[in-house]
Amino acid sequence: MNLTPWLPHGAALKSFFEGxxxxxIVVYDDHGDVDPLPVSYFFRDPSEFPETEMKALELCTxxxxxxxxxxxxxxxxxxxxxxxxxxxxxxxxxVDVLTARGLNDVRQATMEQLSGETFDTVxxxxxxxxxxxxxEGLPRFLRTAQALVNPGGQILADSTDLRGTENGSxxxxxxxxxxxxxxxxxxxxxxxxxxxxxxxxxxxxxGEKVRATxxxxxxxxxxEHGAYLARIAQ
Numbered sequence: 001m002n003l004t005p006w007l008p009h010g011a012a013l014k015s016f017f018e019g020x021x022x023x024x025i026v027v028y029d030d031h032g033d034v035d036p037l038p039v040s041y042f043f044r045d046p047s048e049f050p051e052t053e054m055k056a057l058e059l060c061t062x063x064x065x066x067x068x069x070x071x072x073x074x075x076x077x078x079x080x081x082x083x084x085x086x087x088x089x090x091x092x093x094x095v096d097v098l099t100a101r102g103l104n105d106v107r108q109a110t111m112e113q114l115s116g117e118t119f120d121t122v123x124x125x126x127x128x129x130x131x132x133x134x135x136e137g138l139p140r141f142l143r144t145a146q147a148l149v150n151p152g153g154q155i156l157a158d159s160t161d162l163r164g165t166e167n168g169s170x171x172x173x174x175x176x177x178x179x180x181x182x183x184x185x186x187x188x189x190x191x192x193x194x195x196x197x198x199x200x201x202x203x204x205x206x207g208e209k210v211r212a213t214x215x216x217x218x219x220x221x222x223x224e225h226g227a228y229l230a231r232i233a234q
Contacts, residue, residue, distance in 0.1 A: 001090055001110055005196035008188035010091035012039050013071050015188075017097045026187040030195075042071045052229040053125055055221050056156040059231065062120025065148060067111060068128045072098045079104060086119065111144045118150045124157040129206070130198035135178050138201060138209045142232075146215060155232040161202040162226060171202065180205075203228055 009025060016023040016039040023039040046054070057077055062084075066075045069087035071094070079085050079102075086105045087098050098106040107114075122145050132141035145155050162179050163171060171179050180200035186193050201209075203219050210217040210232050220229045 002196075003090055005184075005186065005193040006091055007093075008186040008191055008193045010093035011191075012186075012188040013042055014093040014097055016040065016043065017071070017100070023188070026192075028185040028187070028192075030183040043073060046073075046077055050223050050227065051221060052158045052223040052227050056123060056125060056158065056229050059154075059156055059220070060121045060123060062150070062153070064121045064123055065114070065119040067122060067124045067145070068126065068131070069098055069103070069106075070094060070126065072101045072103050074123065074125055075103050076101060086114075086117075088114070111148060114148055117148065118153070119148055120150050120153045122148050122153070122155045124155065127159050127198070127200060129157050129159055129201060132199050132201075133197040134181055134199055135201075135205065138199065138206070139212065142209060142213055142215075146213060146232075149234070151234065153233070156220075156229065157232065158227060158229045159202075159206060160200045160226045161228060162200050163202055164226065171205075178205075203230065206230060 012023050012025045025037045025039060027035045027037055057074060060078055060083060064078055064083050064085045066085055066087045069075050069089050072087055075085045075087045087103045088107050088109045089095050089098060090108060090110060092108060095106055095108045129141060132138045149155060173179055180202060182198050183195045184198055185195050207217040216233050218231050220231050222228045
């Protein structure tokens with residue numbers, strides 16, 4: 001995985017953790033939007049969790065893998081309630097933050113690098129499935145996550161249905177790409193990373209890709225602006 005596009009994100013979270021309460025990431029996308037995002041958002045309290053995140057945490061069982069753990073606020077919530085949580089991140093800055101915040105099992109790793117280990121719950125929040133990048137990338141991403149799930153276990157993942165929020169009910173952009181395929185760039189303190197692809201998969205698309213693997217798919221709950229939580233199980 002190429003870490004370079006994500007370096008501003010890691011630097012911003014570490015800066016905030018070290019005392020820069022005004023730290024802000026500027027997010028650019030190829031829709032032409034430029035959005036300043038206060039880094040405090042990534043350190044929010046459970047009282048500020050949206051419904052989809054809280055429901056996912058309530059549904060966790062057994063040993064949990066927190067994929068793309070970020071600042072660790074989901075893992076800390078679970079760990080404080082007695083769960084065995086493995087938190088993985090690819091950015092060294094975020095590994096430092098996770099360790100300093102007291103997560104017990106922190107690793108600089110991708111899902112692929114955990115081959116051979118299994119978990120009862122694989123938790124992929126904050127649109128972590130977006131790392132698949134494109135529609136074509138979803139099957140491989142799903143197979144990688146599924147290989148980490150114990151028999152009887154589950155994947156809990158959230159995403160956003162952009163239909164109705166971007167251009168009505170259509171699933172295509174003006175250039176013919178799937179609506180949820182978006183290119184982003186991060187900037188922090190004047191340093192901008194290169195563009196990278198992300199995908200927001202609507203529940204019809206994600207359900208189709210999941211069922212093609214032979215697993216079951218259900219939308220557990222919805223949230224604001226098209227957000228939804230999905231449960232993927234054998």
